[in-house]
Amino acid sequence: MTAKKNNHARTDRLITTITGWVAGIILIALAIWGISTLFELRKYEETNDAQVEEYINPITARVTGYISRINYEENQDVKKGDTLLIIDDSEYQLQQQEADAALLNAQAQVEVLQSNVTTTAKNADATQSQIAAAKAKLWKQQQEYDRYQKLYEAESATKQQLENVETALNVAKADYQTVINNYDAALSKINDIKSQKAVLAAEIERRQAMLGRNKLDVSYTIIRAPYDGKMGRRTIQEGQLIQAGQTLAFIVNQATGKWIIANFKETQVSHMHIGQTANIEIDAFPGKTFNGTIESLSPATGSRFSLLPPDNSSGNFVKIVQRIPVRIKLTSNVTETALLRAGMNATVAISKKNG
Structure with a gap:
């Protein structure tokens, strides 16, 4: 009985000893982790208020009309110049034909006037010869x-x-004056025609401008990809009426690359500078670290660029730590950055050593 009690006592002491050692080891490990974490925090400025950014540009309609065909699907890769969609151009083709016809009509009128100028000039030359003959006859009379x-x-x-003889002289005088008047009338008619030509020349320029505008409208009915990229969500359908200026789709510009916008507290950026290295972790890829460098620091806090920036002069002042947007260029290889998508959340750490 006594032996059993002694065995239980030894077992209890052993368990207590082991438990104490395990607890001690855990406490030591926690202490080491805490000290290490604290040390790391002192070495880095870190923020989880960061996102992947990429140029996402809207594709807008430049003319009003009905969509006759759509040539892309959601998330499709496209090349610069690829036809994305076509707008019915029937009305714009008619307008172009009307403008072309009006231009041809104005040009035809100019040709008629030029013909009149030529004819009238010939008549004036003939009248000038008659003037010489009439003058000679008058002198003779x-x-x-x-x-x-x-x-x-x-x-x-x-x-x-x-x-x-006096009657013959008066007739010669009258004939000479008639020829002079005819010559003056011919010159006046030529000047009038030239004035009409100048007016028509201005009209032709206006018609040419209108025709050019109509041709542009026809070309705008074919909407092409402005650069290599990937199409976003599709929200339009064939047969839909769209308005000039309406956003039809979004395209992600893959040629300009991706970057990170990290919003650091204003108390964290005093040591930061362009070219400083950064470690980036993306929430979508836990355990994977991307590399980058600071490309620029915002000239103002993020709130200053909002539509309604805060106005502390109203009297309702509560001091809030402001955030400074920092743009970070990704330096990891293209294969790695190709995994990233605009809007992904990230955590950015910047070492204080190279600050």
């Missing part, structure tokens, strides 16, 4: 009249003869 005037004064010619 004037000489004849002067001669008969002297003969009449010398009583060598009758008054009837003098009156006949």
Whole structure:
């Protein structure tokens, strides 16, 4: 009986000893972990307020119309220049034809006016020759009249003869003036036609601009990928009416790469600078570390870029630690960064040693 009690006592002491040792080891391990963690925290500035970013640009319609065909699917890879969708261009083709016809009409009017200018100029040249002939005839009649005037004064010619010569002189004067008037009228008509041509030239330029605009509208009915990328969610359907300026889709620009925006507390950024290395952990890939370097630091806190920045002058002031957005360029290889998607949450740690 006594032996059994002694065995139980030894067993209890052994269990107590082992338990004490295990507890001690656990406490020591926790202490080491705590000290190590504290040491690491002192070595790094860390934030889990970070996300993967990538250029996601909207594709907007430049004309209004009905969608006749869609050539892409959600999450599809596309190349620059690929046709994404086509808008019915029937109305825009008609407008282009109307503008083209109006331009041709204006050009035809210019050709008619040019023909009139040529004809009138020829008439003016002919009239100018008539002026010379009429002037010569007038001079001759004037000489004849002067001669008969002297003969009449010398009583060598009758008054009837003098009156006949005077009548012929007046007719020559009238003919000369008529030819002069015809020449002036021809010159005036030429000037009028030139003025009309100038007006039509301006009209042609306007028509050409309208035709160019109509051609642009026709080209805008074919919407192409602006660069290599991956299409986002599709929210439109064939036959749907869209408006100019409406966002039709989103495309992720794969040529510009990805980066991290980490929002550090204002008390953490005093030692940070461009080029400083960063360790990045992505929530979607636990245990995997990505590398990066600081590319830039925001010139203002994130709240200052909001639509309604805080106004502390209102009197309702509560001091809140502000966040400074820090842009981090990913330096890991392309194969690794290809796994990342815009919007993924990340944890970023930046060493204080190279600060």
